[in-house]
Amino acid sequence: MQFAPGYRRFAVPAFLGAAVAAFVFPPAGAVLLGVGAFVLWFFRDPERSPPDTPGVIAPADGHVSVIRVEDGRVRVGVFMNVTDVHVNRAPVAGTVTDVTHRPGAHKPAFSKDSDKNERVDIVVESDDGEYEISQIAGAFARRIHPYVASDDELGRGDKIGHIDFGSRADVLLPPEFGSEDVVVEKGQSVRAGETVVARRESP
Template structure:
């Protein structure tokens, strides 16, 4: 199976952490622990293929919908859909709609639990997307244990619906700020709904 870029160094670190227990557990047990930890890290960074539908905005992440709300953004009423990713989910994130990357912006912040209200102030990366029929934004948000957000895209790049845009190592949340004009009546998911990145339709656009 395909693995997200950069996962190898985390697997090596996990292996070394396991081997460091050799004095307490014995050599064989330490090797087994190191391999087990490395395998868990690689499984966490798995990157399966996905087949997007022909229409609609798709989920940017595997997980559970944690937020559906309307808020003001640059003078417009915009709908936000947030998806919380737990440790068992695939953590590679995908573009909800086709478009051109306008900007990729890193915002420093804390590392609170991604499903809490305080996560609004966590470290994040905004990926702003331009479309003829309405711009949108994907925000990748770090959590309490997620310390690395890895965007794959850069300004000027053209993306199709469901293309990979990045991954978050060790957890957290991905939000979509849908284009202006989209209302909550157009949203096809509700809080608690399970999603698959690049496949689950979250809004009828």
Template sequence: MRLAPGAYDYAAVPAVLALVLLVAFPPASVVALALAFAVLAFFRDPERTPAEGVARDAAVAAADGTVSVVRTETDEDGRERVRVGVFMNVTDVHVNRAPLPGTVEAVEHVPGGHMPAFTKTAERNERLHVDVGGLNSENEYRLTQIAGTVARRCHSHVDAGDELAAGERFGHIAFSSRVDVLLPPRFDETDVLVDEGDRSVAGRTLLARDPRAASHDGDEPQ
């Protein structure tokens, strides 16, 4: 089973504790060992490949979990942008994937609090922004990993200049948290294919239909 980076570091603490408790109090040793295996299971990183044509026709989900935010907001350049947020609980896979292809332009860590990741106040939490560009400003989007009450570490696997394919891993978060996608300006809420409360699977669930692909479909002869 493939694991996200850092899995063994987190699992080492309960594993060592299990060895110590094996002498002092064997029943507790079993609990500690079970916790070590639970940590490894949490960091599981299954292989996933988006369906053929997804990179052209749609954006895919960035995270496993429950869709907690779908809204339109105004970005710093005054453009209307759609934000889709997914809350991950401790049983979800926490490896995050790129919804669309592009080039990483910047990776920025922002310090903050650790409120529950499913609340509105979580937008002031510690977070990590990954800005992805394309051939022009209509292709740019932002991925934001948001720390939660338990989640204290947002990990990026990419650096500025890296190329991302749709569905490719870009990072992971240690324990329950949230991932937001600020879609490119060409998308609006009518293009979004999920609703708040829906379940999503990173790299597999279709997040939003690309309006350019839809218009091309309409141009095809009948």
């Protein structure tokens, strides 16, 4: 099993603490061992394969929490809870043209106020238009880790970053997409790099 970068920062202290506590106060050692195991599980990074069928794929594991039109473009957002994989993936192939960090609040990622949260916006120019992928922090997620930079070439489903301990990942579709092109519903479970969330049926 692969793990997202940064897992050692949380897992190693927990396992070292467990080793020491096992001789001093075994119950605390058991708790710390459990914490370390949880960190490894949380930072898991399983292999994913994009589908053969065309379409925009989910940027994150979780449940669809946002489908709305804003300024003539459709946004699809995926809320990640603590049980989901938190490695985010490119919904389309293309060239990264901009990566912007925007400071902000740390409201619960499933709330309406989360649009004002700290975020990283990744703009990707694809064959069918410009996409914007947003990694949005939540109440407990304090660190966003983008893996990409301007001029990087991305394949569909490539890893683009992860968020420590929860939050949301959105994809803002090009203006050519309409609400009718979204093929998922709010509350639906999706998998990063595999589930198609939007598909244009007409040119």
